[in-house]
Amino acid sequence: MKNYILLYLTIIIVSFNGYAQQSKINSADKNYNNYAYINAIKIYERVAEKGYKSEDMFKKLGNSHYFNSDFEGAAKWYNALFEMNNDVEAEYYYRYAQSLKSTGQMDKAKKIMDEFNSKFKNDSRSKRYDENEDYLNKIKANSGRYTIENAGINSKYSDYSTFVHDNKIYFASARDTGNFSNRKHKWTDEYFTNLYFADVDSVRVMKFKNAVNTKFHEATPVFTKDGKTVYFTRNNYVTGKKGKDAHKITLLKIYKATFENGKWNSAVPVSFDSDNYSTAHPALSPDEKTLYFASDMPGTFGQSDLYKVSINDNGDFGTPKNLGKSINTEGKETFPYVTSENEIYFASDGHPGLGGLDVFVGEIGNDGSITNIQNIGNDINSPKDDFAYIINPDSRKGYFSSNKDGGQGSDDIYKFLETKRLKCLQELNGVITDAETGATLPGAKVTLFNNEMEQKNTVPADASGNYIFPVECGKTYYVRAEKTDYTTKEVPITIEKTSGKTSLPIALDKSTCKVTVGDDLGKCFGIKMIYFDLDKSNIRSEAALDLEKILAVLNDNPNMKLDIRSHTDSRATFKYNENLSDRRAKSTIEWLIGNGVSKNRLTGRGYGETELVNKCADGVPCTEAEHQENRRSEFIITAL
DSSP states (O other), X not given: OHHHHHHHXXXXXXXXXXXXXXXXXXXXXXXXXXXXXXXXHHHHHHHHHTTOOOHHHHHHXXXXXXXXXXXXHHHHHHHHHHHHOOOOXXXXXXXXXXXHHHTTOXXXXXXXXXXXXXXXXXXXXXXHHHHTTXXXXXXXXXXXXXXXXXXXXXXXXXXXXXXEETTEEEEEEOOOOSOTTOOEETTTTEEOOEEEEEEXXXXXXXXXOTTTOOSSOEEEEEEOTTSSEXXXXXXXXXXXXXXXXXXXXXXXXXXXXXXXXXXXXXXXXXXXXXXXXXXXXXXXXXXXXXXXXXXXXXXXXXXXXXXXXXXOTTSOBOOOEEOXXXXXXSSBEEEEEEOTTSEEEEEEXXXXXXXXXXXXXXXXXXXXXXXXXXXXXXXXXXXXXXXXXXXXTTTOEEEEEEOOTTOSSSSEEEEEEEOSOSSOXXXXXXXXEETTTOOBOTXXXXXXXXXXXXXXXXXXXXXXXXXXXXXXXXXXXEEEXXXXXXXXXXXXXXXXXXXXXXXXXXXXXXXXXXXXXXXXXXXXXXXXXXXXXXXXXXXXXXXXXHHHHHHHHHHHOTTOEEEEXXXXXXXXXXXXXXXXXXXXXXXXXXXXXXXXXXXXXXXXXXXXTTTOSSSOOTTOOXXXXXXXXXXXXXXXXXXX
16 A cells, blocks of 8 residues: 555656646746747756756757857757757757867767768758868968957957947947946846947947947947948847737847937938848948848848848938858858958858858959858857958958957957958059150059959059059959050950069050041951850950940040941851841940940941952852951941
């Protein structure tokens, strides 16, 4: 009988304990769902210490530590999850591997990443890992390029995300200002951040104007060059379910404040903000016509993606555009910063790195595409979170934020000097001279084009006829020199693959071509034909080179008018050649109009094979060179 009583009491105790543990789990889940990760961790870990095991709890415990950049704690609980079951979502494989890397367990991290790679081949992070198996060697090769020191403005709390304006450094800080009413964020258990600033060469920190700072988070400021507008991040709350389960969801929004009549006006959210997703960490393009930012808005590939939005002349915004899969992953891309050198720096845990967030840099093409993304090396990057990188392209000085070991608080601000560029750069220089006399030609217009004939830079030759361009090692460029009364000249040059200097002197011939009405302007420049792809009428880069010469003459002679005539050889039907040449003539006219020439100065049409200059009519055997004589473009002057 005693055994039955003992068994009965045991069942009651076990049931009561089970109920008690579940009650605690429910409380922890509520904190977790409200982003109160610190409170959730305390409850979950007390339950786990009593032997309670649950895949869901281990996932949430791992995430709570991971979202607070406590990678040691995250690795511990993700490990407990994988010991129970490794048939989990891709995100847990990736976060586990990131946490292992962040705690120095590289071999185990590689094992988990290899499993991730084999199970989730369609994940872009898997593809990047597969394509960059030697990524650690690449990171090593990009390292050793910085001198770094503490910025001198840090506290024992979180300090991060800098912007330099008017010789002042602005940043976000969770430091305690001594006000007992200051609130703490349940996510991190730190004070809400406000904006602060200090002189660049000072450690005396002051709080930013109260019109911008509030009782909630403010961070990541960026000022316009005139100092009259600031964009920044602020959190807001959206109320969730009503009743006893009521909670608030934390979202981030980008705000804009303006300085008028000696004070900052109240900040307002930008038009593309939403109560359904976050927008954060604004960054301005150098021309201040584009705002870059991070968001998890619909269409985002991962936890957060990088976007851009145009800023109209009246201050309104266009439609945000995702920067694409070349830069965005299923992970987190955030904290963009764009330089005048068409580079975008950003933080990511989705590209191959050292663990946590790493800083990367990519090149922004003329079409807005992002290419050649590289990890900037282990001077800046560490196994922890490294982010909010900014740099002055001229001085090569800048700041970044990190929670790496050795700091004063959870996040700290570091300043740096980049002593060696990631890109291999050279100096391309030369002197522009008169080909006959050797005299230098000061004021000559010198233009640099890349291999795709995209204009990169234009400078006047100095008083000694010299020019200088910064160029990248190993790339091919075209240098064009122009001077009134001289024939324009383009010269290709391929830069050596090592840093240094390359000299390219250019000698210009005096313009001996005197033209009048009825003459072919193209003959002055040796233009026999405008190059098109086979059977097509779109302007190729080679054609643009020659048309630039015609354009320059038209700009110098505003009364000149041209009749543009396109001819073909006889090797197609008569009608086909007529139509093709006509399309090409019109395409040439459209190119000139698109580059500023008034359409009333241009006429033209195609003549097909009607005006052959040699014997090569239908059925007559001819060489390729003879056929090419008939494929020509004429620019007949009709008025001066």
